Amino acid sequence: MIETRLLNYFLAVAREENITKAAQSLFLTQSTLSKQMIDLETQLGRQLFIRGKRRITLTEEGIYLKQRAQEILELIDATESAFHSDGRALSGISPSAARRPPPWTRSPNGLQNFTASTPT
Numbered sequence: 001m002i003e004t005r006l007l008n009y010f011l012a013v014a015r016e017e018n019i020t021k022a023a024q025s026l027f028l029t030q031s032t033l034s035k036q037m038i039d040l041e042t043q044l045g046r047q048l049f050i051r052g053k054r055r056i057t058l059t060e061e062g063i064y065l066k067q068r069a070q071e072i073l074e075l076i077d078a079t080e081s082a083f084h085s086d087g088r089a090l091s092g093i094s095p096s097a098a099r100r101p102p103p104w105t106r107s108p109n110g111l112q113n114f115t116a117s118t119p120t
Contacts, residue, residue, distance in 0.1 A: 002040070002043065002044075004072070004073065004076060006036060006040050007069040007072060007073055008026075008073065009022070009026060009028075009033060009036050009037065009040075010037065010040060010048070010065065010066070010069055011066065011069055011070065012025055012026050013033070013037060013049070013056060014058055014062065014066045017055050017056050017057070018054070018055060018056060019033055019034050019037070019056060037049065044061075044065070046061040047059050047061065047062075048061055048062035048065060049062055
């Protein structure tokens, strides 16, 4: 699982197009950030960057991760905001619905039945 910290680091590198500048903006050393990005690429099994002498460019996979990382972090922020607000954002969720497992998990063959009955 990718840590949100790494997504933030990745987005900083994508924004700055330079490891050194991104590291400065994150208050990290260049070597620490560089290692984190190499580890992220290894974890995902994909090259995310094309490393030039002075500039880093995103690969197709990097562009995809950038879009998804932004969505994920925005969703996390919105969720945290909902919990810190006066509670109106959470008022549409019934307590029983929040506790109830999805229908396909209620029987041993539930997921198979669910996928078999769902049109593709």
